[in-house]
Amino acid sequence: MLMETHKRHLLGWALFTPAAILLIAFTHYPTIATFINSLFSNSSIIRPSRFIGVEGYQDLFDDPVFWKVFSNNIWLALGTIPTSIGLAIIMALIVNKAVPGRSFLRIAYFTPTMLPMIAVANIWLFFYAPEIGMLDQVLGLFGIDSHNWLGNPSTVLPAIIVMTIWKEAGFFMIFYLAGLQTISPELAEAAELEGSSRWNFFWRVQYPLLLPTTLFVLINAFLNSFKLVDHLFVLTKGGPDNASNLILYYIYETAFSFLDISYASALTVFLLLLLAVTALAQFYFVDKRVHYR
């Protein structure tokens, strides 16, 4: 009997080990190592590494570029999340119905998601390019002057927001489409019998039933707004003058272009904390209200 439990434990550990190794090697160890790195200065033959404690974090609060990229990230999140969720719901409602060319529409909506971000950025680079870009050429037909969309600090972030929405909405649509299809058709029949308007049906039945999906999408969209920076490599490199720079790209620059591992680690720990706190907040506060009863 004891032998039996022993075996069961052993099996349990054996099943757990692969996942544990991966998690420790690629999540927990790097996190801890990053935190430790942030407490020490960089080492080079000229200047050996020394303990600096929270100095790196103080630098962070004194660094105007950090505040700039942080606020850019917030604007990016505010600009992309509500719109792409709204669009995703509308698209999902359209392709959930038996409209002509439904598969074609579904593919059309989903294509941007399948493209790698680098490819997307290369496409949009030629949309936004002044003079030769598609956007300028189309606007030119209506006699509108050429704009330097990516070269002007007041238009560069909105330009990137539009591109991100284009890229993301299709992805979120898939979740809403799945969500819509789990809603029992009886509800639609009942609503029809009761003579409920289409809007009423959406607002009172579909939307509340989609709330768990919305929570999921919301968390994903928020994380993505911090995670997605591939396009910056192609489009702007964070410029002009950091007008389109984002936290993750700034971390990359600090670590690999400036070779300042210590400060990059401090930035990373900050980003990690921010994301962890937000995710927890979303789970604990929003989760309570999303399940329709």
Add this chain to the structure above:
Amino acid sequence: MQKTLRKMSLGIAASVGMALSSAVAWAETELTMYYPVAVGGPLTKVVDGMVSDFMAENPDIKVNAIYAGNYNDARIKALAALESGEPAQLSVMFSIDLNELRELDAIVPFDEVVKTDEEKAWLNSFYPSLMENGTSVGKTWGIPFQRSTIVMYYNKDAFKAAGLDPDSPPATWDELVDAGKKLTTDDGSQWGMMIPSTGYPYWMFGALAMQNGEVLMNGSGDTTYFDKPGVVEALNFWKDLGSKHKVMPEGTIEWGTLRQNFLEGKTAIMWHSTGNLTAVKNAAKFDFGVAMLPAGKRRGTPTGGGNFYIFKKSSEEERAASLKLIRFMTDPERSANWSVQTGYMGISPASYETETLKNYVKEFPPAAVARDQLEFATAELATFQAGRIRKSLDDAIQAVLVGSKSSEEALEEAQALADRILKDYR
């Protein structure tokens, strides 16, 4: 199920073992080299071709040449490989990475690798201005490979249409502005000129500053001169081209799409790396010319591009093999071919003496402009902590071009930051 798993893992183990043993048996020395490409055109093919020629000539050396993106990416990948214990014995990296690579103790000076008198003479066979970014503390750390200067490409057809002489491109700042005004059309379909201000703005600015009689840094890379009046003036001139003279679009101009702008006739003049020359030549549907950058108080351009480095983490044999490869790639004949195929310059006087390049220059004179300009060239901005200092200057330039700061303010801020970072190195 378990049986299949066991079979599979046996299979994997066997094939890994085979791969390992065969790699050892194949070649005596195996080299891994990373290299960047920063301009247009099918340059990876050219490099790969040169490398396979080398292996055909030297069957005992196997070279893995890995294309690693732009200059930044190449440095990151090579350093990451070294850090993680993957082999990399040599790489082509940004010529201005020198101080950082030295500080990381990642590279060896060529003076320690060359042995024979012939090899020592080879070290002195390159254009001296191309060696400026490759030498430090009296030693040679980088051997020029894909080297460039900034040149002025101009559309001769547009010059004719605007009533300008297509054979005398603007040679001074004043002439540049005058020509620009004539070339800029009222309906906005064609701009007079474009100087790119993303990607490598500090590089273009190095040219303007030098034309105004200033350099951006001292020779040992521990002091910058961003806030000198002459430097501020140079940035004002750049800004004025857009905001005052209206011969260039305002805001920043994208490095990556500028060639396309030029090829589509949206700008009559562009300043760009000579490394783009062959790509422009192959794609231009109009008659174009290439000229030295115009003079302010004098002519001037920074050199640019990539050098060969040998990494410290390498054995004696690997260093010798790397030297062999580098000598092969920088040999006059091959350097001439490289220049023809890309537009990058021949790196030694001897390469311009080869039949290949002599004939090419005769039939296509623009190919010699970058070389002729070397006489007026200075080193590219290369300091300690170069990434951060470059970035602070880039940000300052862009802030001025988009109108959010004055030149004085922006450059003073950049200088203050550079002073703070560099004071430890003085």
